[in-house]
Amino acid sequence: MTNIQKSGRTIHVHRNQRHAFWDHSVEPIDTIQSGEIVEFDLFDSAGGQFGPTSTVEDVAKLDFALVDHVNGPIYVEGAEPGDTLEVEIVDLQPATWGWTAVIPGFGLLADEFTEPALKIWQLEDGADGWAEFAPGIRIPLAPFCGEIGLAPAAPGPHSTIPPYRHGGNMDTKHLTKGAHLYLPIEVQGALYSMGDGHAAQGDGEVCGTAIEAPMHATVRLTVRKDIQVQEPQFLTSGPLTVRTNTAPYYGTDGIGPDPAEATRNAVRHMIDHLVRTYGLSRNDAYMLCSVVVDLKLCEVVDMPNWLVAALLPLSIFS
Template identity: 75%
Template sequence: MTDTPVTGRTIHVHRQQYHFAWDHSIAPIARIQAGETVSLDMLDASCGQITAESTLDAIHNLKFEGVDQVNGPIYVEGAAPGDTLEVEFLDLQPGNWGWTAIIPGFGLLADEFSEPHLKIWKLEGGADGWAEFAPGIRIPIAPFCGEIGLAPAADGAHSTIPPYRHGGNMDTRHITRGAHLYLPVEVEGALFSMGDGHAAQGDGEVCGTAIEVPMQATVRLTVRKDLQVDEPQFLTAGPLTPRTNTAPYYATDGIGPDLPEAVRKAVRHMIKHLQKTYGLSRADAYMLCSVAVDLKLSEVVDMPHWLVSAFLPQSIFTSAK
């Protein structure tokens, strides 16, 4: 990879300018002044292994060492350890297709869904459009990137799969266009990278995939020496989920002495509701939970008796049940 020249106040990062680990030894592909903007053209989270024409064979042949790549890194002049990098999301434009999959061994209910499944989506209307899950079920597009982060101070290569204090795979669907994300800087220049475009996702991403899409993004990177954060913080662009928060929600509760099991119970109950009410297969119901259902901690004061609720927006259904 070669350095990308700075032109005016925006640089362009090409879709092949990516890496597979958070590692401060990776040379930056570009340097920018604080306050300048970066435009990124990003492949989907499979790094091109899955396409709009893919069949189930793509899941069987998926190479995990070649997924969750991030584009960058970008060196921001003036950023130093102890500072905060402010990431302002100016634009997020998904491609016209995406995919959701059940990948064996992956996801909240991996032990219950051992067979692979793949859904290829057609996206209509760009960032303000929709995608049809099945006849009568439309998902509003609300694009964001799951992977956003900086290089860590710790030596060595760190996987892009989990989240860290310096960012990473946060999968936070409220970091949409107009949001501001604040990340703690651990190394000189911050070394910013981003990837894993999502067209839509429910809080929790329970099956392990959202609507995974190629993405074009534009962000402004600003060094904040007046603000210190220990882990990521963010300011949303406005009310949460305004495109789906337009009708009642149907919720299923999971209750138990163990938080992970309470979460699983809530999702299992929602899967049964989707099967019974909307005639979905169990696998399709699970994928729809990952794309549209929000998980919320409804009660914690009686620990260890946890209550988790799975919220299904009724606005995604175009015909009443």
Template identity: 50%
Template sequence: MQKTNHTIHAGHHHYGWDRSLPPILTVAPGETVELDIQDASSGQLTPDSTVADVLAFDFSRTNPVTGPIYIEGAEPGDAVKLTVQHFQPSGWGWTAIIPGFGLLADQFPEAALHIWRYDSQALTPAAYGPGGRVPLKPFAGTIGLALAEPGLHSVVPPRRVGGNLDIRDLAVGSILYLPVEVAGGLLSIGDTHAAQGDGEVCGTAIESPMGAAFTIDLVKGANLKFPHFETSTPVTNHLDRKGYYVTTGISPDLMIGAREAVSGMIDWLGKAHQMDAAEAYMLCSVCADLRISEVVDMPNWVVSCYFPKVVFE
């Protein structure tokens, strides 16, 4: 395990990107930082929460990020290079349908909540109450730098300097490159997940507080327009073993295609596994992958929703 040079506790967090925020730590390129990261609810949801707590959610406290960290020598035009070293999961998490949020928000106006418990050491697949077991793959959903524009910017949407990317493959061993826009970069990290499907379709994954360690480096003069990343291993081997059941959506609009593919999967889960629609929607969010299958056969494009059969083995 990489030697840790610094530790940042969860109390050092903020709720928006702002270049004027004072850094809580300064690091030299090559150093490793261990962070204590809160879940996306900022502690508003607990292992004992009910759906009433979802309805009482304070959105001004959504998605806390730990930081910011000043990187010595980082200047606009450079890239911060982050290598994911390890995660220390907490053993519990939550997935929710939040009214007004998610790919199918219009179809699911009622709040719902599922509390997960999992083995924080072995990371064996987590049991899903209505049925199935979801393979786990911890990662941090939000990793970003400060924007050049002054003022406070929401953490919720992803941005050109990173932020709420929700890329499942930024797991242990992956390397992320973020374009620097302000001196020192001002790095912050949050929104740790125990598992997520590509698309995070209901708006939440297995939201789970945990520790995380990253080695911070610098690439001078990278001049990236958007984040880049590389992985060190295959990215779907935790799901591939039994194959997939796949639904599709076909439309000249990729968003409509995505919605139809997910709606089809929810219908299939209901018929094949007697699952309530809201439960199926949350399960898709944590383990089903949305993929663009083709974008060349105009005027219609194909979006596919891959559900791993291993969940129901």
């Protein structure tokens, strides 16, 4: 166990203390008591391959072997299979910059967006600040971490790209400061890791990237033997999306028997709306959808068709 700094009973995990897979054979970097706090310094989801001066040419150089690494794991004393780990999000502080990209072969509409695009953001005023997408379009920051999870009981390695019952790449934008996440423990010590800092994201993250940003994350890890969860559950810190839910929304629907295709159609229609109404390029409209547009299941019982809506908060436009 090297490069660990302790201040009282706060463990500090450095950004280079990371691993590429969920695997219970990964040695923990430190051990804490239930209820103690851990601080993480995290790379962005690209593992430091982008920076404030990156250009679209850097997207083609992206090494996917370095994408979505997680930092940890932390062994929690007293955690046993069948228990629940309560993760309290104590604080989240993004860096002063972030990025959003269209990465060929990645995202909901990968077949339609085959050329790379990159947006470098300047993030103002920390966690409660703003990021300007274009003149007249300002995004309120709502930091969270996309990757939060525990080691699985099944022998590894397991990719960090999808979500699992033990957590993983959940990309749940409501896990902001003050939220509580409950994860089922599958191995002794729980073996908690996290990563993939996001400064803001729409529900669905349709192009596959949010405002990706390095993050300083502080969490409290508590073993709960009084409750059991089969898959992740969470308690938000308050009403959903309070910083964007201040004005009307514009919605576009996708309807059909295949929920995935209905979702794609809802997003296609929203991209068309943004291009037509606000003069955005299709790439910029797609990235803006990933950052602020929320996908909602509006109808799931009147078969054969599903109805999915893409909701655009008009509060981002001045």
